[in-house]
Amino acid sequence: MANTSVQDLLRKLPGVDALLQLEPLREALTQHPRKLLLESIRHVLEEQRQRILDPKGSGASVNLEPSHLVQLILQRLVQVSDYALRPVINATGIVIHTNLGRSLLPQEAIERLALLCRSYNNLEYDLEKGKRGSRYVHAEAILCELTGAEAALVVNNNAGAVFLVLNTLAQGKEVIVSRGQLVEIGGSFRIPDVMRSSGAILREVGCTNRTHARDYEGAINGETALLMKVHTSNYRIVGFSSEVSLEELTALGRTHGLLVIEDLGSGSFINFAPFGLQGEPTVQETVRGGADVVTFSGDKLLGGPQAGIILGRKSLIEKCKKNPLTRALRVDKMTLAVLEGTLRLYRDERLAMEQIPTLRMIATPLSVLEERAAKLAAMISGADAHSIFEVTVEPNASQVGGGSLPAQNLPTFVVAVRSERLSTQKVELFMRNYTPPLIGRIESDRFLMDARTLQDDEFTVIQQAFKSLLATIVTD
Known part of the structure; x- marks a missing residue:
């Protein structure tokens, strides 16, 4: 020019x-x-x-x-x-979607949060004694009631929980862990890194696929502080493999006077075997199994807010509470309000399954998912006067997500959309940039929306999104 x-x-x-x-x-x-x-x-x-x-x-x-x-x-x-943090519609079929905020919260917990956020509260005030109290008592009693643990402590996330326990109980000492349990979770966050930062010294034993009790026993020495078991929530080792059970590990710990801690990761209070999902020990089972300390997340299979929950012997939990790092990892009134509101539902398992969205979505019957997918497909097709889209309902698979129950799928039904007039990539881009954004997935050159993770009040919004997309195509 x-x-x-x-x-x-x-x-x-x-x-x-x-x-x-x-x-x-x-x-x-x-x-x-x-x-x-x-x-x-x-x-x-x-x-x-x-x-x-x-x-x-x-x-x-x-x-x-x-x-x-x-x-x-x-x-x-x-x-x-616009707000940077915005609501989105999760049509991916991944129930605990880490990128989309993990677990949806129960309505009862949301209402409790709103009440406590718009009023002063007794976060650190003992109403009986009329003087300063501790914020950690608010969820402790119900956690102990539900799990059978002697004491409990809630911090900001499970990585923080593991870090605090190791720093308190094993700083400068060795922690024996199976090589096959040295997991890396999302964001390249690794158990060995957490241990190193805590001041504990990692002692790996066994092989990647097989570890025996004798491997732990052979590594015990005068510098050993504790034995650690990490539940491999985000992957599975199959085939020629074995690991030491918690019962075996606790027996070994008692023999040598060593503590045993288990990081459960997902932290389920419900046995999901009736829904075809295996290999996820419940928190209650782990506490009964004899672990001195148990850690897990609040926003995975528990279905609550982001939190790291520490259960265990009272004397050990008290040590963790007195660690100066606890203040840096502490939770606020909002987390405690939502966590307590979620935990109260577990007093009645039937109520928990109905009102905790994470549990409800996992347990939704296949017949209901097919009905919901058919309803959404009909709504989209009904808005398509020019038959621009081919809309079908098809069987597919959902995932629990959040590193929970890996390599296990839940049968589901999806609404599949494709068009000769518009590429599937452009459909996905339009939906992702809609308000609110609709996040689905592309498979076999079709835009898929999984009925499992869609909420009933989102169907009309999705229909309107497709109407808006259709308007751009007809105009062009």
């Missing part, structure tokens, strides 16, 4: 003040802060300036019409005004 053409185009770029006088932008000032509008104007003008100056571009293609610039500015204004 000749320099004169570039200069001509640059001169045609309107100034900020001139754009602010346009009626649509003056109207925007009544709904948005002036600072955000100015940022949006400057952002769009700079984008156009860079397009004009781009030696590989064509300046003639730059649209500097005021109406077009206003449209770009208003789009930018909406983007910068």
Whole structure:
């Protein structure tokens, strides 16, 4: 492009003040802060300036019409005004979806949270004694009631729970762990790294696929603080494999006067075997199995908020509470409110299965999923007057997710959508950028929506999303 053409185009770029006088932008000032509008104007003008100056571009293609610039500015204004953390619709079929916020919370817990957040509360106040109390008592009693543990402590997440236990009970000492249990969870967070940071010294024993009691016993020495068992929540070793049971490990620990801790990871209070899912020990079973300390997450199979829960012998839990690091890992009133609200439902397992969304979604009968998928498919097809989409209901598989019950699928039904007029990738992109975003998955060149993780009040929203997409196709 000749320099004169570039200069001509640059001169045609309107100034900020001139754009602010346009009626649509003056109207925007009544709904948005002036600072955000100015940022949006400057952002769009700079984008156009860079397009004009781009030696590989064509300046003639730059649209500097005021109406077009206003449209770009208003789009930018909406983007910068929106919340960063937003609700999305989970159509992936992954119940505990780490990227999408893990477990949905029970309504009772949400209501309890709202009540305690809009009022003062006794977070660290002992109402009986009329003086300062401890925040850790609020969930402790019910955790002990439900699990049979002597004492409990809640911190900010399970990695923090493991870190605190090891730092308190094994700093500078050896911790013996099976090589096959040195797990890495999402975000490249590894058990060996947690142990190293805690000040404990890792002592690996056994082989990746097979570890025996004699491997632990052979590694015990004067520097050994405890024996550790880690439930491999996010993977499975199959075939020629074996591991030492908790009962064997606790017996070995008692023989040598060593503590035994188990990191359960997911922390289920429910036996999922009736739903075709195997290999997830319950917290209650682990406590009865004799572990001195048990740790697990609050926002996985428990179905509550992000939290790290520590159960165990009272003397050991008291040591953890007195560790200065506990303050750095402590939970706030919101976590405690939601956790207690969730735990109370477990007093009646039937009620828990009905009202805790994570449990309800896992246990939804296949016949119900087929009905729900058929309903959604009919709603989408009913909005498609031009038959642009091919919409079918098909059997598929869901996952529990969150590192829980890996390599085990739940049979489900999905709504599959494809079109000859629009690529599946464009359908997925449109849905992901819709408000609220609809997150599905692509499989065999079709956009899939799993009925298991969809909520009933989201069906109308999904139908409207497809109506909006159809409008763009018909217009084109």
